[in-house]
Amino acid sequence: MAYFEHKKSDWKLFCERLPEWQEKYMERLIEEYIEYLQGDDPASTKFWEMEKRIRQDRRTPGVFLRLEKSNMDFDIICLIRDGVIGFGDLEGFSHELINRIEELNDAH
Template sequence: MSKESDWKLFSKKYFEWKNRYLEQFITEYKAILDSDDTPIDKFVELKERINKDSRASVFRLPGRFSRNDMNLNIKALLDTGVITLDDLSEFSDEVKDMAEFVMRNNSD
């Protein structure tokens, strides 16, 4: 079970991470809209991207948004690149150790 301080921090940081990740999508969507493609091509490409991006893990955490599932959700966010180990610098050593273990095992 995670520490209460980690859970409070995760509850706050998750929405910051989500907004940062979504900002990347917005930048890419703007590039599509600013391209020289025809309006229909822009629309189709943007629709396909939004459909694909809406399935990103930042929207669908594998666990509930709860203290009990925090580590599972952090793992998913790390696995999909929504966050990096640097994003966990304020968390307890327990959480950072878990995250480093996850990243080490994913690189094998």
Template structure:
């Protein structure tokens, strides 16, 4: 399916905001992990493992290609980075396509 110029520009402008919001959430979770009542080394290694896992999330790093917009939006939704409300300003073509897969 073809991505309109409007949707492409909107996606490129919103993606960094979505990622920042997601990483702020991760940072809070990391702080909670570091404050757990364990040995400091235990918390450190738990954090290292968690970051290694989280760095693969589209909420942290994603290849941005116009042809992947639909799949990327689904990936962001599946990873909990965005929700359906975050797509309110997209065209009906995008939201209808996404709704078919939800």
């Protein structure tokens, strides 16, 4: 696949929106944690399950993402596949970037 030059406006918008997307995603995680913690499992089971879950969740792009402009399209695909964002969240990005994301997403 040919090299894709990201527009500065897309990169700027991505950097602006990413913290909002991540915050919203982490709010969903917290709600899931609360629901689990209110369940009937023993405290020790809850504790170790939450430790495992948080360790896994903190590695997802919805929680942590190393920002590199050259990886922006692949990062967006990961955010979509992990349920952090949807294609509707890409409103405002260039048509070229959105088309590339759709092509890359369809290829996998």
